Every structure is written in C-alpha cells, then in structure tokens.
Amino acid sequence: MKASVSKPARGRWFIALLAVGLGVAAAWWWQGSLPAPVTSIQDGKTIDFSTGQAVVRDDAADRAALEKAKREMDAATADITFAPTKPEETTGAKHQ
Numbered sequence: 001m002k003a004s005v006s007k008p009a010r011g012r013w014f015i016a017l018l019a020v021g022l023g024v025a026a027a028w029w030w031q032g033s034l035p036a037p038v039t040s041i042q043d044g045k046t047i048d049f050s051t052g053q054a055v056v057r058d059d060a061a062d063r064a065a066l067e068k069a070k071r072e073m074d075a076a077t078a079d080i081t082f083a084p085t086k087p088e089e090t091t092g093a094k095h096q
Helices: 007-033 060-077
Strands: 046-048 055-057
Touching: none
Parallel strands: none
Antiparallel strands: 046 055
C-alpha cells in the first residue's frame, strides 16, 4: 500500500523549498555585494590573511623573514641578464 501525500502538503513543501532557495540566493547576493576592506601596502610590513581579515603586522620575525627572502632572491637573480630586444620595423609586412 502506497502512502499518498495530499495536495496541500505538497504545496507547503514547495513553498518551504522556494523560501529556502530564496534565502540562500539572498545571502549569496548580500555577501558578494559587501565592499572589500581597504588595506594599504606599507614598506617592511606584512599583511596577514590567516584570520580571514587583512591585518598589517610588523614584528621582528616578519622583518627577518622578509630580509632573508630578499637576500635569496637577489642571490638567485644576480647573474641573470636579458639581451636587448630588436626594434620592430615600421615598414614591411606585419607579423601575426
């Protein structure tokens, strides 16, 4: 024997699902419409996003890590050179 659901009960389920869907859509739109907080970049300081917010930090450990990374990048790029580029010819066929 199959249990049947009455028509008014089906209508209530539809309205409930529609209300939940509209609530989710409204929350998604609201979250996307909020402006992102402005955080200015400052020399020698780090911006920490680990908490979900932009927090400017300036402590000895961060400064040491920045200096170490800068030294490593300078050492890695010390012997890299780039050849000058040829000037493009203004007359003649264009390359595609």
